[in-house]
Amino acid sequence: MKAGQVVIELNEPRIVAFTCNWCAYAGADYAGVSRISYPPNVRLIRVMCSGRVEPSFILRALEKGADGVMVGGCHEADCHYVSGNKKALEKVEETKKLLDLLGLGEERVRVKWINANEGEAFANEIKDFTETLKKLGPSPISLVKEPKEGSPKKDLGQIAGETDALLCVECGKCTASCPVSRRKPDFSPRLVVEELLEKLYPQIETSKELWDCLTCKTCEERCPYGVRFSEFVKEARVGIKELSNDGNPTRSGQIFSWMRIMSQDSLDQKRLGWAEGLAYKEVSSSPDDWLFFVGCLPHFEVSHSPIEATPLSIARNSISILNKMGIDPVLLPDERCCGHDLLFAGEADTFIKLANKNWQAFKEAGVKHIVTACPEGYYTLAREYPKVVDGWDIEVKHITEVVAEALDSGSVELDGDLLKETKVTFQDPCRLGRYMGIYEAPRKLLHAIGADLQEMEHYGSGSICCGVSSWVNCGVTAKNIQLSRLGEAKKTGASVLVTACPKCQIHFKCALHGKLPGDKENFEIPIEDITSLVARALGGGENG
Amino acid sequence: MADSVLVIGGGVCGIQASLDLGDRGHHVYLVEREPSIGGRMALLDKVFPTNDCSICILAPKMITCFNHPNIEVISYAELEELTGEAGNFKAKIRKKARYVDEDKCTGCGSCCEACVLEGRIPDECNQGFSKRSAAYIPFMQAVPRVATIDPENCLYVTRGKCKRPCVDACQRGAIDLEQKDQILTLDIGVVIVATGLTIYDPTPLAEYGYGRFDNVIHSMEYERLINASGPTGGHLTRRSDSERPKRIAYIQCVGARDQRSGHPYCSSVCCMYATKDSMLAYIHDNDTENFIFYTDLRAPGKGFDEYIKRGEEEYGITYIRARPGEITQDEETKNLRVWYEDTTSGGVKDLEVDMVVLSTAFIPRQDSRDLAKKLGISTDEYGFFAASDSLTSPVDSSTKGIFVAGACTSPMDVTDSVTQGGAAAERASEVLSMMEAVASP
Numbered sequence: 001m002k003a004g005q006v007v008i009e010l011n012e013p014r015i016v017a018f019t020c021n022w023c024a025y026a027g028a029d030y031a032g033v034s035r036i037s038y039p040p041n042v043r044l045i046r047v048m049c050s051g052r053v054e055p056s057f058i059l060r061a062l063e064k065g066a067d068g069v070m071v072g073g074c075h076e077a078d079c080h081y082v083s084g085n086k087k088a089l090e091k092v093e094e095t096k097k098l099l100d101l102l103g104l105g106e107e108r109v110r111v112k113w114i115n116a117n118e119g120e121a122f123a124n125e126i127k128d129f130t131e132t133l134k135k136l137g138p139s140p141i142s143l144v145k146e147p148k149e150g151s152p153k154k155d156l157g158q159i160a161g162e163t164d165a166l167l168c169v170e171c172g173k174c175t176a177s178c179p180v181s182r183r184k185p186d187f188s189p190r191l192v193v194e195e196l197l198e199k200l201y202p203q204i205e206t207s208k209e210l211w212d213c214l215t216c217k218t219c220e221e222r223c224p225y226g227v228r229f230s231e232f233v234k235e236a237r238v239g240i241k242e243l244s245n246d247g248n249p250t251r252s253g254q255i256f257s258w259m260r261i262m263s264q265d266s267l268d269q270k271r272l273g274w275a276e277g278l279a280y281k282e283v284s285s286s287p288d289d290w291l292f293f294v295g296c297l298p299h300f301e302v303s304h305s306p307i308e309a310t311p312l313s314i315a316r317n318s319i320s321i322l323n324k325m326g327i328d329p330v331l332l333p334d335e336r337c338c339g340h341d342l343l344f345a346g347e348a349d350t351f352i353k354l355a356n357k358n359w360q361a362f363k364e365a366g367v368k369h370i371v372t373a374c375p376e377g378y379y380t381l382a383r384e385y386p387k388v389v390d391g392w393d394i395e396v397k398h399i400t401e402v403v404a405e406a407l408d409s410g411s412v413e414l415d416g417d418l419l420k421e422t423k424v425t426f427q428d429p430c431r432l433g434r435y436m437g438i439y440e441a442p443r444k445l446l447h448a449i450g451a452d453l454q455e456m457e458h459y460g461s462g463s464i465c466c467g468v469s470s471w472v473n474c475g476v477t478a479k480n481i482q483l484s485r486l487g488e489a490k491k492t493g494a495s496v497l498v499t500a501c502p503k504c505q506i507h508f509k510c511a512l513h514g515k516l517p518g519d520k521e522n523f524e525i526p527i528e529d530i531t532s533l534v535a536r537a538l539g540g541g542e543n544g
Numbered sequence: 545m546a547d548s549v550l551v552i553g554g555g556v557c558g559i560q561a562s563l564d565l566g567d568r569g570h571h572v573y574l575v576e577r578e579p580s581i582g583g584r585m586a587l588l589d590k591v592f593p594t595n596d597c598s599i600c601i602l603a604p605k606m607i608t609c610f611n612h613p614n615i616e617v618i619s620y621a622e623l624e625e626l627t628g629e630a631g632n633f634k635a636k637i638r639k640k641a642r643y644v645d646e647d648k649c650t651g652c653g654s655c656c657e658a659c660v661l662e663g664r665i666p667d668e669c670n671q672g673f674s675k676r677s678a679a680y681i682p683f684m685q686a687v688p689r690v691a692t693i694d695p696e697n698c699l700y701v702t703r704g705k706c707k708r709p710c711v712d713a714c715q716r717g718a719i720d721l722e723q724k725d726q727i728l729t730l731d732i733g734v735v736i737v738a739t740g741l742t743i744y745d746p747t748p749l750a751e752y753g754y755g756r757f758d759n760v761i762h763s764m765e766y767e768r769l770i771n772a773s774g775p776t777g778g779h780l781t782r783r784s785d786s787e788r789p790k791r792i793a794y795i796q797c798v799g800a801r802d803q804r805s806g807h808p809y810c811s812s813v814c815c816m817y818a819t820k821d822s823m824l825a826y827i828h829d830n831d832t833e834n835f836i837f838y839t840d841l842r843a844p845g846k847g848f849d850e851y852i853k854r855g856e857e858e859y860g861i862t863y864i865r866a867r868p869g870e871i872t873q874d875e876e877t878k879n880l881r882v883w884y885e886d887t888t889s890g891g892v893k894d895l896e897v898d899m900v901v902l903s904t905a906f907i908p909r910q911d912s913r914d915l916a917k918k919l920g921i922s923t924d925e926y927g928f929f930a931a932s933d934s935l936t937s938p939v940d941s942s943t944k945g946i947f948v949a950g951a952c953t954s955p956m957d958v959t960d961s962v963t964q965g966g967a968a969a970e971r972a973s974e975v976l977s978m979m980e981a982v983a984s985p
Contacts, residue, residue: 125623169801172885173838175871176892182883185891222869224802405712457872462750 013067013133015042015126018057020050022080024072024114024122031119031518038123039130042070049073050111051084055095055303060107062099063257067139067284068108068129072122085113098169098254098301102261103268107136110288111159140266153239154347156204160196164230167225168193172228174219178466179413180212184477187212188503189229191532196232205240211473212367215344216432216465237346239296247345251303254329255343255471258299259337263353271298272333278319279328284366290402291365292329293372293381296337297502304506307370307513311502313544317535318373318399325412326540331373332361340380344470352388355380355501359389370396373531375431375501382436398432400500403534404441407448414537419451425494427485427508427528428463429501442530449537464488466507482511486523500530545631545981547729549972551738552623552915555583556602556958557950558738559609561972564612566762566972573730574609575637576619582606583740583952587669587683587764589771589778591958592820598958599685599773603839606687619688620893620925625728627639628918631979632943633732641723643693643701644679645732648718651689655679658713660706665697667775679710679719693721703815727865734945734972734977737929738965739778739915741951742973744799744807744905747812752902757873758784759880760900761816762798770824780825784878784898789832789898792825794818795868796838800905807905807926814903815842819855826859834861835895836842837868837884864895921946921954929953939968947971961978 019025019536031038050073071092073085089111091360096106112125160166174189175181181188187209195203204210215230223229249256261267271294292315300311322329326494336358339351358381362370368493372378375398384394406412424446432438439460446453458464464485467478486508489497497544499505508527516523528544535541549565550726551558554576563574574581585591586606588598603637610617624636636933644655656662659677665671669682678698679691681909687905693701700706700721711719743764746754754760759782761769772778797816800811805848815838824832843849843862855861873880874896882895908927909915916923924930932940941948949968 089617167803169839170887171797171867172887173867174867176866176883177883178869178892181885182892188885188890190885190887191890219869222749223807224797224867225803226803460750462870 004479008290009247013130013138014065015068015070015129016045016061016066016131017042017070017072018045018050018053019072019232020074020084021046021048022432023074023078023116024050026116027072027114027118027122027163028213030117033123034119036119036123041130042126049079049081049084050077050088051081053088053091053092054252054254055098055251056257059254059257059261060097060106060340062108062139063141065139065143065262067136068110068133070129071109071111072114073111074135075115078242094302094305098299100256101269101271101298103270104139104261105136107132107428108139111430116205122506127375132353139414140268141261141264151453153242154235155526156196156201156236156239157199159232159511160197161193163228163235164225165193165196165232168197168227169184169225170194171224173222173224174227177218177222179216179218180214180477183449183480184212189213190365193227193229196496203245204236204425206245207216208245210236210240214430214465214467216430216469218462218465221434221461232402234344237344238348241346248475249345250468250474252472255303256347258344259296259339259342260347260350262337263350263357267334269334270329271335273394274298274315275319275331278316280319280331281328282331282333282365284330287368288364289367289369290322290327290329291367291370292331293338293374293377294324294331294357295372297374300502300506307506307510309506309508309509310544314373314502314531315540317529317531317541317544320535320540321399321470321531321538322371323402324540325406330365330367332365334361336361338377338380340376340384341470343380343384345472355385355388359385361390362394370394371399371402372396373399373502375429375436377501379431379435392504398436398438400445400502401438404444408443412538413450414534415449415539416448418449418537419531421450422496423454423487423492423494424493424496424498425453425456426459426498427466427489427500427504428460428467428505429499429504430463430469431461432500434461442498445530445534446498449533454494456488456492458488466504467511468503468507478507479511479514483506483523486511490504490522490525494525496526496528498533499530501528505529545979546633546733547571547736547976547980548730548732549736549976550575550635550730550732551632552735553583553738553740553950554603554617554619555738555740555950555961556580556585556741557961557965558583558736559605560962561736561738561949562609563605563612564614564966564969565973567975570973570976572615573732574617575621575623577622578619578682578876579620579692581609581617581619582683582685582687582948585958586685587771588767589774590820590824592816595820595823603685606685610687612781612794617688618728619906620692620772622913622962623918629977630975631733631983633735633945635675635730635732635735637728637730638698639726639728641695641725642690643695643698643723644691645718645720646688646690648716649690650716651681651691651782653681653691654713655691655710655719656681658709660699660709661697666695670775673765673768677868678794688922693719714905733976734947735919736947736968737919737921737941737952738948738950738968739909739912739952741906741955742909744805744907746902747797749798751870752795752871752900753871754816755903755984757871757878757880758782759789759878759898760871762902762904763821765938766821766901770821770828778828780828781877787898788829791833791835792822792899792901793822793837793880793895794821794901794903795833795882795895796836796903798867798902798904801839802905805905807907809907809926810842811903813906813955816848816851816957818901818903819852819962820862822861823855823859835897836861836863837862837866837882839865839867853928877969883928892894906951908952912952917945919943921948939964939971945975
């Protein structure tokens, strides 16, 4: 153990119980006034309704050291808000799936309906839960707090220098190019840089606007002086987050919680259930083997099921494509989150932990080539990992590149009639396009399957972001961007909007799932990932 | 030793240098790549800050130059090779076949009218706005005023198949389709390089839509459209519908002061010519509204600031400090919307206009490095010819006996080009005299 480390030792399980004001909390109270004894392992948190308990609450409790979480509410049909307990049940079921994926086990969370006069039932439940948790053993989440060896936070002046912000001539081309600024006048990249130049650092650190940036790189693409604003935002958020200036995380932070949990040492993850029936291996047998980096697709499948997004089909279709190309990819049973979203949300230290865990796993699996269907994972592995791990020597590619290269060499043939004379349009993902410079590969594939590609008003390097990045600040501006983008897609006359990034798909489907303006026929367009089309053109795959 | 001077490039700078040297009694070979001398200035409508007619100033100089007893204009020719050293250069010049006997041709234009390709080939001088024949005279005031048959398009030259109506049309029998390139070997004492510049093609800056939107043009195209001898007879019109634009936006620093496209330097004349262009549009029709989007208004020179002030006060030009981020097009009207951040008051704004003119960067000619290699002189990091010392000897190249002048050394306006042409002539004459003095004491 390193000097200065603090270990909180506690042999007893710790339970956090979210109890509703009207029934479960009153039941616990009744147990108290009735002098019914129960294990002291539980901490109660009163909520007005069990329906208020988000998966993020449960994950946060576990992340912070709870061994189990209980959600207590009114009996069925007794809910004081009609159906809150039903919602609680759905949310707990969602959480259980996530816990299974993460290897914490679904037994660590449970729901119990307890009436205001059921003191005995409450006590028994706590007794039973305590026993169950004792049998399960302590949560694998370690509370060892490592002293920070120098915060990854950099001085804003230093970041300004490194990102060429000092070259700015304040022409405003960035702001005039920014999809956010056009819809939210408070946000101006130029003014942020101006504050930097004038050393008004506190103004930047406390400005909520910095979370509005999509890090989509449109401004960088156009800045005459090459100011790397997205990079500046990424670096500055580290310090800003330390000041507790937060960026409204999506789904109240559950995504960040599971990502942080994945940086733990020993997790018994069960993340490959989706790959049943597909040909893959868990260890590389030759230096030519490809590892398919799955990323958070299984987790997104759970967290975004309410909007009918199907990220896992992207994973399955990718494997199907690789199989048809004669490749049985390596899938890692203990792969971790790539860390992209935490990195861009100011949690650089957790990102570094995740990167090194994955790097170890890649080395142990003996792979030299990685393919992924997620442009964010692609960028992070290819560009950010080499900065934070020692000796990175792995080639990384996006699935569209791998297939496009195979098309060029003639080693694979796609069904050229699949979308014959079908108009499609394509959303360039920021990370694939502006970050990695890949514009041609996906277009080549669409062409090869016979599609009639109709470009949107903004495409290629001028493409507009899907509205949200790194799961922060999803709000009215994001929605406006998404709708105008869907409007552009619809205007092309295409019958499908093809995406090449799971997150683009999620964000557009989310926009379509929500309330649409009256003229919704101007926005509604089917969305399909490019892997689904390619897999079908190879005689396999599923819709997604 | 040879006492002739080779001037490469027949723009205003090369013409001035040739005239100054010729007047001093030196023999000058003026080699011009194009069919006519005159260069870029011959294509401009007016020049700032006086708004004088450009060709009216230049044409007399072109004629004087051509008829000067000491100046031999070799047009439609290029330098192949330069060997030797100061005082004893040998220049190999390729005089390209123009398929017309220069001595016989009177420039009547009958061959141009007779050509079967009449109105089929984009006219370079008019920036492609009009079409010419394979036999052509580049512009009305061309010097020498003789026809040229374009070997890239002429059916007879390229395929050997044509009824050759040009031959029949020419009353002087000047057409010679069997003409071959000629190599001239000249004995040269000193060389002046005045090859000028070219402009940046703004197509890669996709956000401005050049090449995608009909009514986004660059400043050289604008010069031809507003020019009385241009493709529209001086009626400024839009490409989309031939209507007169009533609201025009000019975007400065397109590809200039831009590290991304590799030209971080200022083109130095655009603030002035955009103002001039705006004034011209206003003078043509005084209900035209002009908007100039600038990064920094650069008007360094006597009377220049006043010129801009006049633009604002008398011609109603609106100057907006912003570099626009994007131009979008209305599908129906083909009007354009310029998106910009108002950097004085803040906030993203948009301005609807009928036409956008991009003030694109002045850049070195694409083959400037090749020419530098042939000449054995050095270039700067961008490809402009470098002076041996830009402060103390601004027209001396890195090689003795070779001088560089005009916009091939740096972006500059007409006045500066003429000044440099004169300076180079002075230096050339000085070096020649010194060498003569040494050779025959």
